[in-house]
Amino acid sequence: MINLYFRKLTNILLCICLCFFMLLLTGCWDRTEINDLALVLGTGIDKTDDNKIQLSVQLSIPKAMGGTQQGTGGGGSGKPTIVKKATGSTIYDAMSRLQEKVSRKIFWGHNRVVIFGEALAKDGIRKDIDFFARHPEPRLRAYTFVSTGKAIDILEVIPELERSSAEIARELANFKIGMSVTVKDLLQMLNSGADSAALPWLEINPTEGLRVNGTAVFKKDKMKGSINDKLTRGLLWLRDDVHLATVTIEPKNTKGSISFNLLRSKTKLVPKIVDGKWQMIAKITTEDDAVENDTALNLMDPKIVKDLEKQLAQRINQRIRMTLNLVQKDMRIDVFGFGEAFHRKYPNEWEKVKGHWSEKFPEIEVKIDSKAHIRRPGMSTEPQGIPKNEVKK
Template sequence: MEKTKRKTVPLLLALSLCTFWLAGCWDQTEVNDLAIITAAGLDLTEDHQLELSIKINVTSSSGAQQMGGSSDPSGGGGGQSIVRSVKGKNMADAASKLQQVMTRKVFWGQDEVFIFGERLAKEGLSEPMNFLLRHPGPRERANLFVSKGSAKAVLELDPPVERSVADALRSMAKERTGLNITMKELAQMMTGKANAAVIPLVEIKHTQKPQDSFPFIHGTAILKNGKMIGRMNAAATRGILWLRNEINRATVTVSPKNSEGTVSVQLLRGQTKLVPHIHGDDWAITAQIDAQDDIIENTTDLDLTNPQHIEVLKSELQADINRRVRTALTQAQKKMKADIFQFADAFYRQYPKEWNRNKGRWDEIYPKVEVRLQTNVKIGKSGLIGQNLF
């Protein structure tokens, strides 16, 4: 009895001592002590400094919202967000100065959107990307954008509907009307064999009421060797999406020959396969594009219950896809000479030996690669009515 008591007392003492550490108060960081970055923008200033702007959601630390870790900003009046910016020699310098202008601890873990200003993109993205990949805070899945004009201007927007500009941009990227590029993907493209990359381009849509202005994805920035060398408009971006096998949602309107009016179809599924061939010195790529469309509107005199008329429509749609792909191709391949469709990887996968022999000459070969398109459109449902009734 005496013996067990002698053991129990120190044990209880040790256990109760544990509560001091297990409570986690040692390293406590409460949500309202954090400046949670939701989006960050990077610009190059006139005097060649890097300007880092961040958008933070202000989690209120007072009043009725005190309870419950993260408060929903759209709920009780707390949804304020502010933009702060600092300048520095490079990304790390700016990021470390950030804390100086913040009263709360900077927290990168929830930052899902990074916007690069166009000027910075032209100067080169390798430097900021190095920081972002090295730092354990930013996520590999964060969405990246290049803004037309300054990134800070985009961050300063407070678009309606969505909770924050970061949410707005992310959902737009996810809808895949334009590209959706994550940090991991950009790093892969920038270090890949093709050494060229694409990033969606963000523009600001100004409305009459300035507080309703919102950003939207419009076109694509083309990067080569980490530097932005040009941009493509929204129409050419569709071609990029097709060739990169990232097409998701699209509505296409064509006006068939020999008939008035238009037919609109909605893309249900689209898939592209790049098949490379090497014959001697001739490098060629066959892009096998498969698309399945549903008809959603028809104002022509085509009877879409008639298989012959469907054939006509099919060839129109195929021509339309081909035209878009060709537009993107000529711009990327002939004008900018940037292998944004990762043809280099396709060749390496199929012909590793030939690739290794010729990889030094890829910049020479790429503009000469012949691209053949095998587009195959399937038309599915024609909706509830066949002919145009009116």
């Protein structure tokens, strides 16, 4: 009898429990509805006068986002994004103040770009990067930039082609015309023994909108200077980051110029220590296609192509030398990854110079050994638009 009574009681209790569990099935503590979220598309961090941080975020407006996707120009639905800002002593502190102004929960999972204002970059970015690696929402894949002036101005740019200025910045980084640095890459640079970093320099042009123009060079986490677009090419060659490039050369002994489209390139940094002398040999191989030829040179002639290949390689050498002169000799900042290369090959010797690398670095002798291959002359054989007899052989 008691047994039966027990069984009944347990059954009833179990039923109650099951009903209780059903409540749990609806979701957990961390249930978040998509329409309660404000998606951060881009983040700007600036320094305020009283040494605090001004955080500005670009939030997407879901309604307008959907609208612009279909029609060109977005119809009459207005801006697809808004920019909000707040100040605080840390990023999260600023964010909590920002939250007071935003009706939805700020969500960092879709943050694509992080832009540091120039003043903040000069002051040091280390303390602000930690948030993006520690908080569970932001991703390490967000691209990082340094902007001229204030970062918030970049976010406020109304774009033409894309849906938001953050999207433009991300696409520009994706193209890899200039440096393209994710939060992960930035952390790696700051953590390497070379104590330096290089971030793409983002500029607003009143007529053209956003533009990546050069590179900001960091010593430790403080920005020390910047190099222009042209010198950035040299940096990219050495860092093996060249992906999309056109090289135009003006061949000797003839008028006009030829443009090449870079197909692929490979840079190998080979460190060497010979009799206590530190050397770096940069072996560069590129493959290019000719895309435009306004000279009278016939690109079907193997001899001419051989010659052009040599000139092309020289051109790359020049670019790299220019960059080295400024960054290695004047700035004395190792953004090329030489330190890492030496560390990998000569770990013991590296231990000894690690402490005073910035003194050792300018002394390194750099040899550039570049080879260019012109693979194809393009869709035309002889130069177009000139009589046959004027074509140079």
